[in-house]
Amino acid sequence: MSGNGEGRCCDLCFGKCCRFIITSGFAALFLWLALRTSKPTCSIQEFYVPILNKTDHSTITRNNHSIFFDLKLDNEMKEKGVHYDNISLTFFYGPNTSLPIANYTVPGFYQGHGKKARQKLVVEAHGLPWEAAFNNVSNGPMSIFRVGLSTKVRFRIVVWYTKRRNLVVGANVEVNESGKKVIKKGIKLKSGSPECGCRLGLSLFSIVLVALL
Missing domain, CATH: 1.20.5 (Single alpha-helices involved in coiled-coils or other helix-helix interfaces)
Structure with missing residues (x-):
């Protein structure tokens, strides 16, 4: 028993x-x-360099060294908000990323869950070989610019925030003879390093x- x-x-x-x-x-x-989080998706929706538009011969356009761009920030998380520190944008011409031609800072802000933000901005470029760039779009296929973005983000879960995480992404933007980007749809800015969140999730x-x- x-x-x-x-x-x-x-x-x-x-x-x-x-x-x-x-x-x-x-x-x-x-x-x-x-608790898992995913970093926002950053993309360039529009990119226009007036001086490279070879069909516009006006004096104003020929002397316009501005770059017009539309930055989209997409928080795809449905239950978590994102707080951005100041967003630093750096522009380069060609493959040489050691010499920036323009910089712009977007003030930090909070983005709610599932929200999209658009920043339609303009920046003045300096030190760019405009004649060579114009010849590229006139006689060759295109000119290539690069856009780099860096900031730190915190994720809001219910009422508290996570620690800051680096967000560093970038992409090449090809510009044709109209002065606009070749690819019609938005160009996603990508990171060269893997997401640590994926490794944490697997663990x-x-x-x-x-x-x-």
Whole structure:
């Protein structure tokens, strides 16, 4: 009789342990799903360099060294807001990214969950070989610019904020003889480094999987 009692006790303890492990595993999984974050998507929707428009021969256009651009910031998270520090934009001409031709700073702001923000701006370019750039779009296929973006972001989860995370992205923008970017749709600014959130997610998922097994 005592043996049967001990067996039932062991079975009961084993069942409770299994339920605890499974419950803890699912709790960890749901917690990760609730706390995981993804960085905003940054893109250049419009890009126009008037002086490279070879069909406009007016004096104003020929002396216009401005770059008009439309920056889009998309927070695709449905339950978390994003706070941006000041956003630094750097413009380059050609492959040489050591000599910027223009800089612009967008003041920091808060973006709600699932929201999109557009910044239609203009910046004055300096030190750009305009004659060579004009010849490229007139006689060649295009001129190439590069846009770099850097800032720090914090994610708002319910009523508190996460630590600041670096957001450094960039992309080449090809400009044709109309002075506009060649690609009609928005150009996504991309990072050269992998997202740390993905590695964290895989680690947490592995822990949950081991717990369930």
